[in-house]
Amino acid sequence: MRKAINSTMRRYRWALSFSLLLLLLLPVLVAAAPLAERRVLENGLTLLVRSSPALPIVTIKATVQAGSLWESKERAGLANLTALLLTRGTTTRTAAQIDESVDFIGASLSSSAGRDFSEVDLTLLKKDIPQGLALLADVLLHPAFEQGEIARKAQELRAALRKRQEDPSEVAEEAFNELVFGSHPYGRPLEGSDASLAAITRDEIMGFHRDHYTPERIVVTVVGDVDRSEITNQIRAVLGSWPKGKGTVKRATEPAPLQEKIVVKKVDRRLAQANIILGHQGIRRDNPDFYALTVMNYILGGGGFSSRLVERIREQKGWAYDVSSQFAPGLERGSFQVALQTKNDTAGPAVREVVRELQRIREQGVTDQELADAKAYLIGSFPLRLDTNAKLAGLISVVEYYKLGLDYADRYRTLIEGVSKEDILRVARTYLRPEGYVLVVVADQAKAALSE
Template sequence: MIRAALLIAALVCDGVLSGASHAAEIKPTRVVTENGMTVLIVDQPFLPIVTVNVLVKAGAVYDPDAKAGLSNMVAEMLDEGTKTRSATQIAEQIEFLGGELAAEGGEDSATARLRILRKDADIGFTLLADILMHPKFDPKEVARVRDELVGSLQSEKDEPSIIATKAFNELVFKGHPYRRPANGDEKTVTKLSRQDLVEFHDKFYRPNRAIMAIVGDLREAEALALVKKHFGGWTPQELPLPAFPAPEPLPKPTLKLIDKDLTQATLVLGHVGIDRRNPDFYAVAVMNYILGGGGFSSRLVRRIRDEQGLAYDVGSVFEANVMPGSFAVHVQTRNAAANQVLASVFQELKRIRTEPVGDQELADAKAYLIGSFPLRLDTTAKLASLLNLVELHGLGLSYFDEYPKAIAAVTKEDVLRVAQKYLNPDHYALVVVAKLAEAKIDANVVSTTK
């Protein structure tokens, strides 16, 4: 009995779904409540656990420049006390129930997450609704959290990858909100006030800006009853949203050198990419897997790490957000090897833009992307997070059926076409964080992308 109880507890803690969680069997129900909140429900009765994610369109893109980090701090403060419960009371109650309750900010949105046993779903919904609708923003807690955030930002000053990424985003997203880190910077976060938090929360945390995903051992009727009971009083409010300018491509290849007394050079090379709703997303995913997103099987890793032995950390990524994100190649190498690594990166970018990929490369990329897709759905937490994003990006409830089919349909011609379309040698930004006297970066090196 004890062994069985421990096994059940372990499974519940992981929120693992059974084999029935295959993508084709995910059939979400979508309901829009009277107050405008979108609710997505997937009944998974395999374990007595329920995960609820509430995504709110209240991300860093809505921060004023002078208050960068505001949205992130609001999210961080949600579980730090409400008008009826202190932070300690919330933490003790959720811990007593063996659940989890947390919130976090992001670029486009913020998310509050609840994981609770089925038998405690009602109290779980009570706590989730309370932190979303009635945060207190107690002055003492505000000061404490602000100090913690500033301390975290100060520690980032010594992280080469963070330094390089920040500089890269400032170049690629000039004049666009994506240029700012979601957690802001030391100067702006230090000045954030309780009133700033209250006003942002009141403005953006509304049900008509929220997407709730409920996954686990709750029938549809039970889930909707809990939503109505705990969130029915959440007042909607229409909000005129700012019109964000589209990220403009750089007029020419741009190089930024940052001198640090380091033994390793950190390189970030790239430009504006695509948004998630772009119909070429699936072909781009396959192309990027072959180029640098496929771990040990990717071209960049095979060449720069395996064949040349010049880098341990190398890869590429397309960040497809609500608005066009970035394409970036990230590499860490010895200072003295920086130019050789860059030459190899440029050669691989040119090759994938000018030569069709091999049959086996294409087959391997598609097999991995299709085969790994169920792993993105194998816990209630993962599935709830993906449901939030599917709704946020307007991908439709058939997404779970369509994703494998869309990947399978990608051809060599598609890969070549999107490489030529979305890898642009005229608009790269290159950031190098290194001991420049050793790296000796040629200021004209970016021109070799052509």
Template sequence: MSGATMRMKMFASVAAIAAIVFAATPSHALDIRKMTLSNGATLLVSEQHQLPMVTVMIEFDAGTRRDAKGKEGLAELTARCLSQGTKELTAPEFDQKVDFMGSSVGVSAGRDYSTAGMTTLKKYQGETLGLLAGILTEPGLRDDDIERKRAEQVAEIKAAEEQPGYTADVEFTKDLFGDTPYGHPGAGYSDSVAKLTNDDVRGFYHDYYKPGGAIIAVAGDVNADEIKASLEKSLAGLSGSVTPQAEPPPITVAPGLNVKLIDRNVMQANIIMGSGGVERSNPDFYRLKVMNYILGGGGFSSRLVKVVRSAHGLAYSVDSGFEPGKFQGAFIVSLQTKNQSSNEAIDLILQQLREIQEKPVSDAELDSAKKFLIGSFPLGLERQSAIASFMVQIEFYGLGLDYADQYPKLIGSVSKDEVLAVAKKYLHPDSMIVVAVANQADAKIKTAQLEKAADAPSAQ
């Protein structure tokens, strides 16, 4: 299964459970208090006293989009290395302290930002926060640890490169985004990571792990004023801000189907096709969620699954999705099919893209999509870590503290005319990138035949 498929996979079978959970979840369950620390970080606190546990997440403007050209994978490597202890505690000593309390402490790098986080029992809150603060204010970043984590990252990338889905995902990303912040895999390339130096890691930490503009989200059995005071003290060693990153130019895809064929001795072709998408702040985001659920994001209820898999038996998995971010993201359709059925499957997908642009969806499709999207929303807020992550996202993308209340209304108000309008505006079946990792001798993907279906250029 490709990386894109795993990111976008959704199963309609949980809809009934989701509806029950939503009905039982009070709208005030996510009362959020917003404050600002003296170092410039924004603090969001949701007091959740049901369990004696505490989760803290700190977002830094240190995501993989910050990787410089030739240093792809540096943000990821830095995050891994920050979890390797403090100046006083070696990696084994640090892990031993964390394990003794049954806590978790670590740093991870995402595309838009990196997250330093902890989850702990209430009684170990102070000690665990001290360890988290330690790897942020006085990280060890020892040569041996950096070299070990670099070797691990290179090995993981080389293993992933053997997977056809990963290869398709990486090639599609490079072709769509080019030399822009989103144009490389988050972990980097095996050769780029192998060249990263210990000073590169230390430099990235000093440049990007700064509190000014950072977002701290706390969920759990806490008092907002008390946790604010604790964070002020624990993070006193951090200072400074990060200069905002320039927004890249809009994505453009040449007219026609821009096909890249990669030959592998595989039983099934892994195909990713798509075009430019939207940024998360786009006001059409909610209309697109509804439209895409009907098209290919709704699991077995989606048109792509019904047509490509169920009616024609051409694919075990096929789905579509928008991947919005701080900057413009991608629209992707991904599938696995027998090599010999690649051309037919691609043609059916293009037909479905055009069909949803040409006439309104049915009342039943619209109603089903909205019920699922509204009903499943609370499932993402069942755990403290999910609540903390949710708070980081609503602040980072400027969604508003009342987003949990507003989301059902935003989805519920989408009309058939709006679904049709966003399909026409944001789907580009006549200007797409197609990456196919397949046994090309069996697949016989006919690029000329595919391009013939794209004789009406559409602007992106």
């Protein structure tokens, strides 16, 4: 009885606190429409500007269609290596000179790659925009890809790959992705492998940059204390003469669907705790069921202490300190996974409880209170994604890249509020597969109570 009362009170406090948060931050949410002013320059470059004059700080993000989806299996890691090398020297500046120029104006400049896109990020003071844009344009248009820098960066990546094998959670994640996605880019490490990194040549890096880093494949997002017309002219001055690409490039499409069966991968390590991932393929980001799945997943395992998996496996059973679930959608079908760590001897029982919770939400759906609490949190916490220039630039870039519409901030509340219990039951039955999943367990297998 006491546990039921405590559970009810906890849910009440969550709903109340985030309802209050929503009321306090509602003006921010309303002001977020549209998220930015959009303009396509003459060379095809998409420019998004959000004027935010509260602080004299400006964030500029260049998002490029150049993630690992555009590389071959034999050259895995090419997209990541190309992106990382952008700031390590240009035809007119060495890596050290770039670092010195960035430090001199107190800015930050970085480049990175992901599975769906690559990015170059610049944050600086308003007064230093001309110098900063000159640096940004230089690393985007004129990277040198000097052989010594290539060798150094490849060596760093190989060392990082070896280091990752010491982390059981990373080992589990890598094995899970490989089983779920196979030879698809989503199924391999972003950094590639020892073999693929050794095979990548400077000519291939230059070719990848030439083919993929073109203005019509780039979104430049500017957020901060800027005048829209002025920053547009400044961007046009440094990037407007960038010529369009000369052809089309191919990328990987949907991963091959999984068979409806249970696949178990055991990795034996001398560990006190088992690291477990259970899941399967999920959805694309443009799937209209994304919002119903967001609410469903919050109730299942994405809502922290208010989620069913935490309530059952941590609070009631005491088997895990942390357990969570998530959908990771992308340009192609991403993954759904439940991840947890537990003692070796409770690995089997914990896995069975996870499967039971997947079955339960498919069979019984959710309660009115669970649905109300989930909506209150998801709507109430949304403005926190807009409270810094960096967060706002990231959101705007993602919204544009996945073609979600610049009215996304306004529509988000309506989309979440519109999710019904029937929607939850429908998407749970459609997208959760307790009868066919991939299970990876990194543990001391002699002690792990795991039955297949």
